[in-house]
Amino acid sequence: MLSRIAESLFWIGRYIERADGTARIVDVLRLQLLEDLAQEGEAAHTVLSVIMGMPSDGAVGFTDVGDRLVFDRQNPSAIAGALLAARENARRARETLSTELWEAINTTWHRWQGLGRQDVTSRHLSWARERAALISGIADSTMSHDDAWHFLVLGRNLERADMTARLVATGGRPGSGAPWSVVLSSCGAQQAFMRSQRGLHSDDRAAAFLVLDREFPRSVFYAMTKAEQHLATLDPHADRIGVSDEARRQLGRVRTSLEFRATSEVLAELPEQMLRVQQSVNGAAQAVASRYFQAGPLPTWTEELV
Amino acid sequence: MANVFPEAFNTMRIRPVGNYPQMLLHGLRASAPDGATDPTVVVLTPGVFNSAYYEHSLLARMMGVELVEGRDLVCTGGQVRMRTTHGGRPVDVIYRRVDDEFLDPVHFRGDSVLGVAGLVSAMRSGRVSVANAVGNGVADDKLIYSYLPDLIRFYLDEDPILPNVETFRCDEPAALAHVLDHLDEMVVKPVDGSGGKGLVVGPRADRATLDRLRAGLRSNPRGWIAQPVVQLSTVPTFLEGRLVPRHVDLRPFAVNDGERIQVLPGGLTRVALPEGELVVNSSQGGGSKDTWVLAGRGRLRVAPSAEPAGETRQIVIMSAPTVSHDDSIRSQQQQQQQQQRQQLRPHGPRWARPEAGEDQC
Numbered sequence: 105m106l107s108r109i110a111e112s113l114f115w116i117g118r119y120i121e122r123a124d125g126t127a128r129i130v131d132v133l134r135l136q137l138l139e140d141l142a143q144e145g146e147a148a149h150t151v152l153s154v155i156m157g158m159p160s161d162g163a164v165g166f167t168d169v170g171d172r173l174v175f176d177r178q179n180p181s182a183i184a185g186a187l188l189a190a191r192e193n194a195r196r197a198r199e200t201l202s203t204e205l206w207e208a209i210n211t212t213w214h215r216w217q218g219l220g221r222q223d224v225t226s227r228h229l230s231w232a233r234e235r236a237a238l239i240s241g242i243a244d245s246t247m248s249h250d251d252a253w254h255f256l257v258l259g260r261n262l263e264r265a266d267m268t269a270r271l272v273a274t275g276g277r278p279g280s281g282a283p284w285s286v287v288l289s290s291c292g293a294q295q296a297f298m299r300s301q302r303g304l305h306s307d308d309r310a311a312a313f314l315v316l317d318r319e320f321p322r323s324v325f326y327a328m329t330k331a332e333q334h335l336a337t338l339d340p341h342a343d344r345i346g347v348s349d350e351a352r353r354q355l356g357r358v359r360t361s362l363e364f365r366a367t368s369e370v371l372a373e374l375p376e377q378m379l380r381v382q383q384s385v386n387g388a389a390q391a392v393a394s395r396y397f398q399a400g401p402l403p404t405w406t407e408e409l410v
Numbered sequence: 411m412a413n414v415f416p417e418a419f420n421t422m423r424i425r426p427v428g429n430y431p432q433m434l435l436h437g438l439r440a441s442a443p444d445g446a447t448d449p450t451v452v453v454l455t456p457g458v459f460n461s462a463y464y465e466h467s468l469l470a471r472m473m474g475v476e477l478v479e480g481r482d483l484v485c486t487g488g489q490v491r492m493r494t495t496h497g498g499r500p501v502d503v504i505y506r507r508v509d510d511e512f513l514d515p516v517h518f519r520g521d522s523v524l525g526v527a528g529l530v531s532a533m534r535s536g537r538v539s540v541a542n543a544v545g546n547g548v549a550d551d552k553l554i555y556s557y558l559p560d561l562i563r564f565y566l567d568e569d570p571i572l573p574n575v576e577t578f579r580c581d582e583p584a585a586l587a588h589v590l591d592h593l594d595e596m597v598v599k600p601v602d603g604s605g606g607k608g609l610v611v612g613p614r615a616d617r618a619t620l621d622r623l624r625a626g627l628r629s630n631p632r633g634w635i636a637q638p639v640v641q642l643s644t645v646p647t648f649l650e651g652r653l654v655p656r657h658v659d660l661r662p663f664a665v666n667d668g669e670r671i672q673v674l675p676g677g678l679t680r681v682a683l684p685e686g687e688l689v690v691n692s693s694q695g696g697g698s699k700d701t702w703v704l705a706g707r708g709r710l711r712v713a714p715s716a717e718p719a720g721e722t723r724q725i726v727i728m729s730a731p732t733v734s735h736d737d738s739i740r741s742q743q744q745q746q747q748q749q750q751r752q753q754l755r756p757h758g759p760r761w762a763r764p765e766a767g768e769d770q771c
Contacts, residue, residue, distance in 0.1 A: 105476075106482055106494055107482070195458055398493070
């Protein structure tokens with residue numbers, strides 16, 4: 105398939121998942137502040153600068169978070185910006201997307217504008233999550249599972265690993281972190297966690313579940329494994345020595361280091377480990393771009409030389 | 411349409427136009443260079459900022475071929491390839507919707523980022539076919555139109571079925587004198603214009619415009635043609651809650667696959683929305699209407715050319731098939747009619763609306 109289209113699909117996958125992940129992160133903050141408003145400044149600062157890596161001077165509140173992470177169209181990390189970017193990418197790849205998928209993405213953007221820009225409510229956030237689920241479902245059920253789809257799902261899983269890593273990194277941070285129960289439920293993981301642990305609830309176990317669980321689709325480990333599988337399908341060539349696919353190598357290295365490390369060790373240095381996950385996702389995305397999406401330099405023409 | 415008006419489709423036996431992309435694809439594949447047994451066809455679009463992008467995308471989707479932009483193609487060693495995730499893949503036929511002058515920065519405009527460097531050389535060496543051919547815009551020249559009946563008689567030894575609108579070539583002194591005398595009864599058009607640009611409708615023009623036109627005609631008679639005002643048909647049009655008469659013309663579509671020419675049983679009916687307006691171009695505020703061709707009582711067949719001539723009664727219900735004053739030769743190939751005078755705007759505003767200057771012929 106065309107490199108340009110593959111790139112669009114990869115980014116559609118990422119942006120839709122990003123809208124979903126951002127909605128979850130903002131929702132954690134919203135629930136946290138409902139319980140304890142006194143922490144507003146510090147918690148909002150954590151979300152903006154520590155999780156999302158945006159400059160913040162510390163004197164921020166929930167409204168600022170809403171402005172910058174929900175309604176800002178210019179910022180592709182915000183929900184509005186991510187939905188818009190996904191739509192623009194879809195518009196360029198329309199002949200490859202299924203009609204239903206295009207319509208789902210397009211409608212999402214237009215209805216989002218129709219929701220209006222008020223305070224961030226659970227309505228906005230849960231709607232964004234529902235639409236992301238709808239779009240993923242339509243993509244899975246109406247597109248051929250060919251290269252195009254693999255790029256889309258690869259993007260989705262890379263972004264998911266990244267988002268969960270960011271969320272986990274702040275869970276239980278002393279002072280400003282959200283309680284683990286809130287983090288769990290924002291990932292939709294409450295029931296899955298309770299069932300897997302048979303009710304033995306502890307903060308460490310919750311963190312371990314979100315990072316290392318092999319079955320739960322939003323855990324960092326699961327998303328990275330999935331991303332690796334899609335990379336392997338895109339390039340079925342098996343090396344005898346090492347892994348020549350740079351993206352797979354980057355992901356695999358961090359994934360195995362999480363997998364085979366003692367769980368207590370992972371939890372003890374959770375922020376550092378999660379940072380490594382984010383770096384490997386970043387590296388993998390760059391490797392995928394330079395391998396599959398290389399558009400080559402645009403030629404520019406100089407004056408005729410005689 | 412079939413969803414909105416199922417009754418109409420049930421009772422009127424409207425001939426389907428859905429196989430147009432297949433007709434076009436067939437024609438494109440037939441134009442592939444020798445030796446390409448299963449040619450790769452692509453549609454070349456200027457990009458999402460083009461006002462006709464939707465149409466390019468629709469055509470590519472319906473034909474099941476790739477929609478490429480100039481930067482997706484690369485030309486090395488006389489072979490055009492498209493950049494795919496598995497390296498370069500050879501391209502045999504390019505259905506281009508990019509104007510001549512932007513097509514190849516090596517041969518034409520050097521500042522074009524819409525084209526493919528080296529494409530014209532590849533074309534010359536016969537490694538790739540480009541449809542429509544470079545330079546086909548000459549057929550859009552309005553002066554050619556005036557010679558069309560003569561062309562038909564000379565090459566086909568037949569008489570034209572549809573008569574021409576009487577056309578004065580202003581570079582002939584007698585014609586020029588006549589035009590200058592009757593300027594307020596004529597439609598005067600620049601020969602290289604499109605989209606209704608520079609066109610003057612005599613009876614509607616004020617004195618100052620006519621004076622300017624007169625001077626223009628005298629200084630450059632070769633640049634103009636003149637025609638009597640053609641009374642276009644009107645159809646009922648729903649505007650601001652009322653049905654009102656508005657002028658229309660019909661643009662037919664035909665595909666030449668090298669062996670025969672197929673005419674689509676349908677077309678684009680263009681309508682001028684302001685009251686009394688004769689210029690139907692979309693860039694001048696014109697709209698469009700669905701055009702239906704009715705089948706006779708026989709079975710509806712999908713392939714229109716398979717039907718014997720006597721059996722089909724063709725009626726265009728939305729408009730009479732007028733030769734509009736804007737029609738120059740609408741010869742075999744429909745693509746050139748749709749050719750965009752796309753302005754070079756690689757870094758234009760995102761999601762910009764098409765401007766009035768970007769006309770559709």
